[in-house]
Amino acid sequence: MIVLGLTGSVGMGKSTTAALFRAAGAAVHDADRSVHALYRGRAVPLIEAAFPDAVADGAVDRARLGAIVLGDDAAMKRLEAIVHPLVREEEAAFLAGASAAGRRVAVLDVPLLLETGRGRAVDAVVVVTADPAVQRARVLARPGMDEARFAAILARQMPDAEKRRRAHFLIDTGHGMAFAERAVAAILRAVAPIRTRCGG
Numbered sequence: 147m148i149v150l151g152l153t154g155s156v157g158m159g160k161s162t163t164a165a166l167f168r169a170a171g172a173a174v175h176d177a178d179r180s181v182h183a184l185y186r187g188r189a190v191p192l193i194e195a196a197f198p199d200a201v202a203d204g205a206v207d208r209a210r211l212g213a214i215v216l217g218d219d220a221a222m223k224r225l226e227a228i229v230h231p232l233v234r235e236e237e238a239a240f241l242a243g244a245s246a247a248g249r250r251v252a253v254l255d256v257p258l259l260l261e262t263g264r265g266r267a268v269d270a271v272v273v274v275t276a277d278p279a280v281q282r283a284r285v286l287a288r289p290g291m292d293e294a295r296f297a298a299i300l301a302r303q304m305p306d307a308e309k310r311r312r313a314h315f316l317i318d319t320g321h322g323m324a325f326a327e328r329a330v331a332a333i334l335r336a337v338a339p340i341r342t343r344c345g346g
């Protein structure tokens with residue numbers, strides 16, 4: 147099984163591109179979704195112990211937690227030390243399941259893949275990118291987002307230019323869905339060519 151790491155900075159189109167990989171037949175795991183599920187489950191007591199104000203009604207309130215950690219490096223590091231090992235466990239279980247099910251390609255959608263040095267743990271790194279103006283417009287259009295929150299997230303992420311340098315495959319999501327769909331199909335053909343009887 148080939149394991150692709152899908153990454154890119156905030157608003158560059160990871161989730162959208164992950165959905166294209168899924169539609170094209172790859173098994174996909176989404177780290178952000180996994181974090182959100184953990185915040186309704188086994189991470190709750192751990193987060194409550196570290197950030198009591200972030201938990202309400204038995205679940206982690208992400209808006210409250212974001213207000214506490216975004217812009218406070220030490221707090222974010224404490225949060226990451228709690229959350230990242232749990233996400234890695236979920237990813238390992240997902241990969242084991244995908245492999246046992248005979249999947250040919252698995253995609254790990256991980257926002258901080260390169261920041262955490264995990265680019266080396268996958269077979270190839272796919273980076274989604276877009277013009278900074280496109281990224282900015284997309285992110286600021288989200289509910290609850292503002293300049294300060296956007297700046298705090300960006301400050302914690304490796305610059306897009308550096309991510310692009312480290313990519314094995316690059317998808318510019320500023321050219322529309324059809325372009326991205328073709329790029330995904332091309333990547334899948336490159337890493338897992340379908341064997342035909344003629345081609346051997």
Ligand SMILES: CC(C)(COP(=O)(O)OP(=O)(O)OC[C@H]1O[C@@H](n2cnc3c(N)ncnc32)[C@H](O)[C@@H]1O)[C@@H](O)C(=O)NCCC(=O)NCCS
Pocket residue numbers: 155156157177178181208209211212215216222225226229230233256257258299302303
């Ligand atoms: C700070 C939190 C509470 C904000 O939650 P919220 O629902 O508002 O945002 P969401 O999770 O959808 O993330 C928004 C954007 O920020 C990025 N981001 C999230 N955490 C981080 C981080 N630690 N460093 C840099 N970027 C991050 C996400 O990938 C995404 O691009 C949440 O992102 C969080 O708990 N982060 C810590 C866990 C983490 O590192 N997650 C990244 C994937 S493992």
Ligand SMILES: Nc1ncnc2c1ncn2[C@@H]1O[C@H](COP(=O)(O)OP(=O)(O)OP(=O)(O)O)[C@@H](O)[C@H]1O
Pocket residue numbers: 154155156157158159160161162163178257284318319320321322323324326
């Ligand atoms: N190929 C594309 N063509 C047109 N629009 C796109 C494309 N890819 C993504 N978008 C748009 O960009 C926005 C951000 O995309 P998405 O939510 O997938 O980003 P993301 O990288 O997962 O974001 P985050 O890391 O912040 O969660 C969405 O509004 C989406 O519709």
